[in-house]
Amino acid sequence: MTSHISRPSRRRSTLAIATAVTAGALLTAGLTTGASAQPEKDAAPSDAPVTLSASARAELLQDANADKAATADRIGLDAKEKLVVRDVVKDSDGTTHTRYERTYDGLPVLGGDLVVHAAKSGKVEDVTKATEASVKVPSTDAKLTRSSVAKSAESSAAKAKTAQADAQAPRKVIWAASGKPVLAYETVVTGVQKDGTPSRLHVITDAATGKKLYQFQEIETGTGNSQYSGKVTIGSKKGTSGYELTDKARGGHRTYDLKHAESGAGKLFKDANDVWGNGKPSSAQTAAVDAAYGAQLTWDYYKSVHGRKGINGDGKGATSRVHFGNGYVNAFWDSGCFCMTYGDGEGNKKPLTSIDVAAHEMTHGVTSATGNMEYSGEAGGLNEATSDIFAAAVEFRAKNPKDVGDYLIGEKIDINGDGTPLRYMDKPSKDGASLDKWKAGAGRVDVHYSSGIANHFFYLLSEGSGKKRINGVQYNSPTADGSKVLGIGRAKAEKIWFRALTRYFTSTTDYKAARKATLRAAKDLYGATSTEYKRVAAAWAGVNVK
Incomplete structure (x- = not known):
């Protein structure tokens, strides 16, 4: 949620x-x-994916499911690893991009998702992985009891200001999203967040030491x-x-x-x-x-x-x-x-x-x-920014005279009480907290503020740097190094971001990986020597992602 x-x-x-x-x-x-x-x-x-009928999509998923064991072998997975088909998209040239989760010895691998890119002939051309680490653990026997893990998870939820915390039965998993894969427990703690929003906090605990490895909120938020x-x-x-x-x-x-x-x-x-x-x-x-x-x-x-x-x-x-x-x-x-x-x-x-x-x-x-980017760290910032990016895109396309398109988020709801929007895509720091550019530690910043990096990138890629007046709104977008960035237009920028999201982003994508994914998407759509490709690189440099 x-x-x-x-x-x-x-x-x-x-x-x-x-x-x-x-x-x-x-x-x-x-x-x-x-x-x-x-x-x-x-x-x-x-350049859009083929619009599949329900039966055609079901057939592709069925085919992928029938072939998943052979696919696992082709991409070099361990004998204990199995693939679980999650989604598939197909390009007009017949290329398919099949998204999988995976298991290890029957346990879900969190952070082990991957996308297999196959040609029309069925030949695997590439694989995009959430982790490059080999998924293997010495044993799947846990030292800790589920009851002790649940109690610890409830304590974590309390510290996260979740009221009425109620830990569900922990499930044993392999945690592969950050570094070397380890045996862990995932506990979902339900309750209510401090503002009244329902809460489903996922707490990942090392099954041997009891150390909290990670936590993320399943219930995510936005504005309008x-x-x-x-x-x-x-x-x-x-x-x-x-x-x-x-x-x-x-x-x-x-x-x-x-x-x-x-x-x-x-x-x-x-x-x-x-x-x-x-x-x-x-x-x-x-x-x-x-x-x-x-x-x-x-x-x-x-x-x-x-x-x-x-x-x-x-x-x-x-x-x-x-x-x-x-x-x-x-x-x-x-x-x-x-x-x-x-x-x-x-x-x-x-x-x-x-x-x-x-x-x-x-x-x-x-x-x-x-892409299913985790709602924490840099992946969480990219998740949040993706919603902002397409919120702006939908608003522009609506052409509603009462709510014209802009690069402001939440400008009509006046939640701040002073008439200002929640976020600014041309210069995110104008809200007093968001990041204009990447810096070390960006992954430790609240995802609503670290999203500023990608929001700013999208604005620069769409419109370019410097002063602009669009639909009556004045913008002035800076760059990290003072360079001038030229835009390619919002329509092309949207297609590049969407292609990267649906084909190359994974649960662990960070800003460096997002740069690589959007460049790859630009290459797919416009070519590696195209103006669009070069300006994607320039826009990322404009927010200090190189």
Whole structure:
């Protein structure tokens, strides 16, 4: 699960990784939703992955599963290692990129994921691994008892300010994400974070020494806007008695009312005349319109621009739940329920359901299904930045006159209380905490702030350095070494980042690896001697990643 926006001093909020985002309420006048609302029919770019039907995708996954033992042998895995198929994408030239998890002697290998790149003929051309270390441990017999590990994990959760901590039964794993693989336990501690966001803290403990090796929060967070998009058209479905907020054109996405509960599925929104909300938080439907509209824009963006149908790439819609809790200033994505959940903000007057919030949240789901970067360290910063990058991309593509595209994150929700956005992509440090460039120790910085490195890279790659005025917003982007960087345009930058995410990023990708992955993506799309390739390198140098 990914959720919320943290609120440090001076009321500063930060979008958290996986999918939480804050937003306002979206509509002005009564929003009209038509049952016939259809996705935009942009032509898929020639460099997009093949858009697979459900049966074609299932067949590719089935083939990969049937051949996984031979694949493991071909790429040189140990006899005790097995592959578990997770995802597959196919290029127009027939190349497939199959993503696997792996096991060792029957135990899950955390940080052992890999992507096998195979030509149309089936020949393996390359393998992208989360770890280059040989996955092998002396023994899979643990010295520590599960009960002692669970108690230790609950203690870690308490220190992480998780209330009502409840450790689930630890599972034995191989921890390979940081250095030499070791036998470990993974304990999931459930509870509630200090701001009311649900918590699922994963604690990794050395099975021999009891030392905590790692921990990460499964619930990731983000930000967005609502009540700012004006009168819009959204997808609804005519039922036996009126209409329901179900978008048939986008995988059956549904929007539910939690009515301020903090659990449960909620109640599907229904309406007699297919006119939803009044543009104000006084109507419970207003936040629902914003959530449905944001989900609609995000679905259309990924399908039209990148050829991806839905978060998981399987054509199935997610669900949205609005009115979570009471005065909850956050939103989050939860892969468990395949849903986005939005709070109503302070005083229940500013639902966190804006365009960029919804896109940020849903992108956490896309990341979870593809690169799946850990929500900690530099990988966590890249995870969070990926949601910011595509939140901006969706907002620009929406061309909504009430919420024009920009390189500001959360500019409409006013969580800081002074009219400033949560984050700035042209110069991240303007928020008072984010990093403009990479530095030693960047992996120890909160992921909402270390994300600034990739956000800044994306801005430089899209627009270039120096002063710019875009859609009425003034920008002035510096570089780490004072050099001038020229942009290639946002459209090309988006395609490069998406290709790197879906083909070359892994759970342990750091900034150095992200540079390598985006250069490889640029080479795939435009060639190794292209202007685009050279400017990717220049943009990374502009944020001190070389």
